[in-house]
Amino acid sequence: MNDLKKDNTEEKILIAAQNVFIEKGMDGARMQAIADEAGINKALLHYYFRTKEKLFNAIFIKVFSQIFPNLMTMVLSDLPLEEKLGAFVETYIDMLQKNPFLPTFILKEMNRNPDFLASVIKGSGVNPQEISNMFKKEMEAGKIKRMDPREVLINIIALSIFPIAAGPLISVMFFENDKTAYNEFIEKRKKTITEFVLDSILLK
Amino acid sequence: MNDLKKDNTEEKILIAAQNVFIEKGMDGARMQAIADEAGINKALLHYYFRTKEKLFNAIFIKVFSQIFPNLMTMVLSDLPLEEKLGAFVETYIDMLQKNPFLPTFILKEMNRNPDFLASVIKGSGVNPQEISNMFKKEMEAGKIKRMDPREVLINIIALSIFPIAAGPLISVMFFENDKTAYNEFIEKRKKTITEFVLDSILLK
DNA sequence: TCTAATTTTGACCAATTGGTTAAATTAAAC
């Protein structure tokens, strides 16, 4: 058997499936559309991934690992908090700009199967405890205000994700659907989110 | 013709459709499921709303008006900013707790038809300009920091909506899927979001 | 009460969709 050929087809399928699933969701995605985008026969799709659900699960796992990128390495770096936060927000929003449908996809499909979600999180290597500990240390060092460290993290993520997930809405409501103006707004947020958070948590 | 009966059936359909659409989305929703939930025949569904798309559009408009509740009246009240913000966050999160699928529904289905989205927003009576002006006045009065007023509003909404939209994720990652602990967390946020925002924007 | 309009229903339909199968093609093993 030629591994090269097999890997190639499988890879093509995974890329195509990710595109279609992220845009249309599980229910809106069509196996035929995925086959077309991969440039293969629909039967071949079922040859590699027996059912739509199995293919979807594979994609969900793959996508989930992308949404929490080098988050952990950043948190564990020994940069000062200000720079750490700035770097995180910037690369995170960068990634979201390239994959604007990603947040909504996760948020929507997350509710499909709670047990599966739990297993995906466990397998993803994301360790919120470690991030919380990082913030706790900064609190004990008197650098930032005492508060629930989970809340700090969730606030940062919320401020980063929401304006992209709600892009079309914000674009229409605040920028008369001018995409350039909206993109500039998001671009600026790479800096202002950090300021906003630091102004709130830093002990002056 | 008996208006009472007609209104009753139509109302039953609208309620059932809202439940099904919000949980399953446009693609995942089944006309049969809506008919069942409304306790009527599927043909009757098509008698009142000719197509699935027409029914969906009616629901989207209805739901959209719920997600920005008495927002405008709150903004226009002459309470001091601190109380205004506190009241908004509290009632807003209250509403979201009762309709946890609502944000994801809007975020997902928003991309289906941009023109329709724009028309819905225009018709919804939400006026972001007026809210921006309110923040601008507070800036000119030297009460809060000078910044893009749109950003203030979006940050408040992001901090309120995201932790509910991402509920299952947060529940698993931070609370070992303990719903009670998660709910307490959200409950506390009714206060802490306000503090978080005020700490950041207030001029001390 | 009788009639016309409206509302409700059950049976039905065409199109779509996920999935199968058997045959054909390609690659690997000997």
Add this chain to the structure above:
DNA sequence: GTTTAATTTAACCAATTGGTCAAAATTAGA
């Protein structure tokens, strides 16, 4: 080169789904 196994394809299938239709039931109006 022949055989064997893996990959790819075209044709097909059963189930689901949005939607229709004609008849039945209910209501309104005279």
